[in-house]
Amino acid sequence: MPNSDHTHEGRRRLLRGALCASMCATMSAVLADTARAAGPEAAKLAPQPGDELCFASFEHDGRLVQPADLEPGAAPLLVYPRDPASGVIRERSRINQILLLRLMPDDAAAAGLDAAGEGVIAFSGICTHAACAVSEWNAELRHVVCPCHASEYDPAHKAKVVSGPAPRALPSLPVARRDDRYVITGPFSGAVGAPA
Numbered sequence: 001m002p003n004s005d006h007t008h009e010g011r012r013r014l015l016r017g018a019l020c021a022s023m024c025a026t027m028s029a030v031l032a033d034t035a036r037a038a039g040p041e042a043a044k045l046a047p048q049p050g051d052e053l054c055f056a057s058f059e060h061d062g063r064l065v066q067p068a069d070l071e072p073g074a075a076p077l078l079v080y081p082r083d084p085a086s087g088v089i090r091e092r093s094r095i096n097q098i099l100l101l102r103l104m105p106d107d108a109a110a111a112g113l114d115a116a117g118e119g120v121i122a123f124s125g126i127c128t129h130a131a132c133a134v135s136e137w138n139a140e141l142r143h144v145v146c147p148c149h150a151s152e153y154d155p156a157h158k159a160k161v162v163s164g165p166a167p168r169a170l171p172s173l174p175v176a177r178r179d180d181r182y183v184i185t186g187p188f189s190g191a192v193g194a195p196a
């Protein structure tokens with residue numbers, strides 16, 4: 001004969017599971033509705049303060065970037081801003097391509113970064129020469145490289161140009177960690193991309 005305490009506990013667990021599944025489905029539906037309501041324009045907006053950083057929708061299902069994704073000294077991640085209210089990923093404007101990386105501790109200290117930020121920094125991923133995507137990584141020097149005309153930028157020194165024809169550094173984007181997410185806290189430090 002079943003123990004009635006166990007039966008009740010089992011029922012409570014089942015109910016809790018059902019409740020959680022129902023709430024999760026409701027939350028997803030609400031987010032999808034809100035995203036539809038936000039319209040395609042929201043996906044083209046420039047990064048907004050409060051936006052969260054996530055992968056592109058074609059990579060890791062567009063999930064939010066977490067601290068464990070960022071290894072010190074590793075190649076930058078290509079990320080996009082995501083509206084926290086609607087869940088819209090602002091990936092329909094290429095100037096929203098953002099490079100997110102974690103500096104080596106010595107580089108972060110030399111750059112005068114706040115230790116609370118754990119050396120995580122973000123820059124525009126669009127070259128200041130002719131607006132190609134800065135998509136390559138020099139692992140030996142830990143520089144980001146534009147494949148179009150080989151401009152090279154040093155993230156440990158405010159993404160300044162170290163070689164090639166680019167006329168200026170990649171604009172930086174202020175970000176802060178909030179729990180296990182990264183959030184944009186202000187605008188780019190300068191114009192993104194090539195001069196008009």
Ligand code: FES
Nearest residue numbers: 127129130146149
């Ligand atoms: S567009 Fe990047 S170096 Fe020319």
